[in-house]
Amino acid sequence: MSQSKRATNVPVVAVVLAAGFGTRFDPNNPKQLVSVGGKPIVCWSIEAFEENPRVTDIIVVVNPTVRATVEELIEQAGYPKVRMIINGGAERVDSTAAALGALADAGIPADAKILIHDAVRPFVEQRSIDGCIDALDELDAATVAFASTDTVLLTEFRDGRKVVRQVPDRPHTFRAQTPQAFRFDTIRHAYELASADPSFHPTDDTRVVVDYLPDAAVAVVDGSETNLKITTLADIPTAERIAAARLGGGTGEPSARMAIGPGDPVESFGPSEHSTMTREEAKARMHAIFAEAARGMRR
Numbered sequence: 001m002s003q004s005k006r007a008t009n010v011p012v013v014a015v016v017l018a019a020g021f022g023t024r025f026d027p028n029n030p031k032q033l034v035s036v037g038g039k040p041i042v043c044w045s046i047e048a049f050e051e052n053p054r055v056t057d058i059i060v061v062v063n064p065t066v067r068a069t070v071e072e073l074i075e076q077a078g079y080p081k082v083r084m085i086i087n088g089g090a091e092r093v094d095s096t097a098a099a100l101g102a103l104a105d106a107g108i109p110a111d112a113k114i115l116i117h118d119a120v121r122p123f124v125e126q127r128s129i130d131g132c133i134d135a136l137d138e139l140d141a142a143t144v145a146f147a148s149t150d151t152v153l154l155t156e157f158r159d160g161r162k163v164v165r166q167v168p169d170r171p172h173t174f175r176a177q178t179p180q181a182f183r184f185d186t187i188r189h190a191y192e193l194a195s196a197d198p199s200f201h202p203t204d205d206t207r208v209v210v211d212y213l214p215d216a217a218v219a220v221v222d223g224s225e226t227n228l229k230i231t232t233l234a235d236i237p238t239a240e241r242i243a244a245a246r247l248g249g250g251t252g253e254p255s256a257r258m259a260i261g262p263g264d265p266v267e268s269f270g271p272s273e274h275s276t277m278t279r280e281e282a283k284a285r286m287h288a289i290f291a292e293a294a295r296g297m298r299r
C-alpha cells in the first residue's frame with residue numbers, strides 16, 4: 001500500500017458514460033435520454049456528481065445519436081461542473097479510453113481521482129461516491145459493488161453445452177456497480193497495457209485493472225440495490241419507483257439546489273477539492289484547460 005504518500009487534495013473528475021446504444025433496451029429510444037420521475041436518466045446521473053461537493057469536474061461521453069440532446073439538456077440545466085462533452089466509441093471500454101485520452105490531453109494530474117460512472121445508473125448514492133473518493137486515499141482503485149444475495153455460478157462450455165465450472169463462496173461474491181474509481185495514472189497505465197490486446201472486451205473498468213495490473217488492489221465500496229443499471233425496458237417500473245421515492249412525491253423537476261445562478265459560487269475544477277469559482281470563471285477555465293482535448297474530441 002505505497003499509496004499512503006498520494007496527495008488527497010487533488011481534482012476529483014467524474015466521467016459519465018452515456019455513449020451506449022441500448023441494444024437490450026430499445027435502440028430507437030436511447031435509454032440514457034428516457035425520463036424517469038420526469039427527468040432524463042442522464043441528468044439524474046450528472047446531478048449525482050454535481051451535488052457532491054468533493055467532485056470538482058465532470059465530463060460526459062456521448063455518441064452521435066444522443067449528442068445534440070445531451071448538449072441541450074446540459075445547456076438548459078447549466079450544470080456548472082460539466083467541462084466537456086466528448087464522443088465515445090463502439091464499446092464501453094472505447095468510451096472510457098476516449099475519456100482518458102481527453103483528460104490526458106487536458107493535462108489532468110497523474111494523481112487525480114477519476115470516477116467512471118454508467119449514465120444509466122441514475123440513483124447512485126452520495127455515500128458510494130464519497131466511499132470511492134475516500135478509498136483512493138488508501139488504494140489506487142475502487143469499485144462500488146453490492147453483495148450478491150444469490151449464489152453466483154461461474155460457467156463454461158464443455159462438449160458443446162454450458163456447465164458449471166465453479167461455485168464461489170457467496171460472501172465473496174458481489175455485483176459490480178459504478179462508479180469505479182482510480183488514480184488517473186493507474187487507470188491510464190492499465191488501459192495502455194490492455195490496448196495491446198485486441199481480443200480484450202471488458203464490460204467494466206475494474207476488470208482492466210484486475211487483469212493488467214494484478215498487484216493493484218481494488219477496494220470494494222458499498223453500493224446499493226437502488227443503484228440500478230437500466231438495461232432493459234423491464235427496469236423502468238423499478239426506476240420509476242426509486243425516482244418517486246427520491247423525489248418524495250415532488251414534481252421531478254431539478255431541485256432548488258440544482259438551480260445555480262450565473263454568479264453563484266460553485267465547487268469547481270482546480271488543484272483542490274475545496275476551491276470555489278463562479279460559473280463564468282469555471283467556464284473560462286474549462287476553455288483554457290480543455291482546448292486541446294476539445295480538438296481531439298471532435299475527431
Ligand SMILES: Nc1ccn([C@@H]2O[C@H](COP(=O)(O)OP(=O)(O)OP(=O)(O)O)[C@@H](O)[C@H]2O)c(=O)n1
Binds near residue numbers: 032090091231
Ligand atoms: N460504447 C459504449 C457502450 C456503453 N456505454 C455506457 O456504458 C454504460 C453501461 O452500458 P450498458 O448498460 O451495457 O449500455 P449500452 O451499451 O447502451 O446497452 P447495450 O449493451 O444493451 O447496447 C451506459 O451508461 C452506456 O451508455 C458507453 O458509454 N459507450
Ligand SMILES: C[C@](O)(CO)[C@H](O)COP(=O)(O)O
Binds near residue numbers: 177231
Ligand atoms: C460497469 C457495469 O455497470 C458493472 O456492472 C457493467 O458491467 C456495464 O455494462 P454491461 O455490459 O451491462 O455489463
